[in-house]
Amino acid sequence: MHATVSIEVTNETxxxxxxxxxxxLARHVLDAMHVHPQTDLSITLVGTEVMSDLHxxxxxxxxxxxxxxxxxxxxRPGRxxxxxxxxxxxxxxxxxxxxxxxxxAAGHSTVEELLLLTTHGILHLLGYDHAEPEEEKEMFALQRRLLLTFLAGRGADGSLERTLP
Known part of the structure; x- marks a missing residue:
């Protein structure tokens, strides 16, 4: 499936x-999860004050x-x-x-952490959760696979792979 997903990335920091x-990355995750190509997604980077207010x-x-x-x-994910x-x-x-x-703390770059968190956040939007041990195992394995396949396709050096659980 070729994506024409409307993904808006805004950096307020x-x-x-x-x-x-x-x-x-978002396009990769949504394609892998069989989400319709015309689905809209917003990714926003904010400072600690804004994030504290939202939290x-x-x-x-x-x-x-x-x-x-x-x-x-x-x-929810398609097939x-x-x-x-x-x-x-x-x-x-x-x-x-x-x-x-x-x-x-994890031994990788901030960008890699942000990419991991983006994948995590998108999976939450698709209904995944990690409140229960089985849910956590499924979600974290999926986020790891999605992120590593994205990075492999981008020719990343593998530093994140060595530090992911």
Whole structure:
């Protein structure tokens, strides 16, 4: 399936990122999950203050977090023979400052952490969760596979692969 997904990447921070890389990752994930090519997705990078406000407002938890997902049409993954109907998937909000701390702890780059978090956020939009051990195992294995196949296609050096659980 060739994607014409409408993916909007907005960087509201001073953190330099390649927006095209995030759009390409999102396209890869949505294609792999058999989401309709005309589905809309928004990815926004925000500072810690904005993320803290969102975290309190929507999760009732203090302080900034790494990623939040806001589903819209509650779309679910399709199958190879039956793609998801077109719609508005939702928004993924990332906080590069939180991601940078996590990246250092994990031993990979901030960009790699942000790509991982983007994949994680999109899977949440598609209905995946990690509240239960079996759900976590399925979701994390899927996010790892999706991210590694994306990076392999981009000729990445494999540093993230060595640090992913």
């Amino acid at each position: 001073g953190h330099a990122v390649d927006e095209a890389e995030f759009a390409a 309190v407002r929507w999760m009732d938890e203090p302080g900034p977090t790494d990623v939040l997902s806001f589903p819209m049409d509650e779309l 190879e023979d039956a793609v998801t109907p077109a719609g508005l998937l939702g928004d993924v909000v990332l906080c590069p400052e939180v991601a940078a701390v996590q990246a250092r």
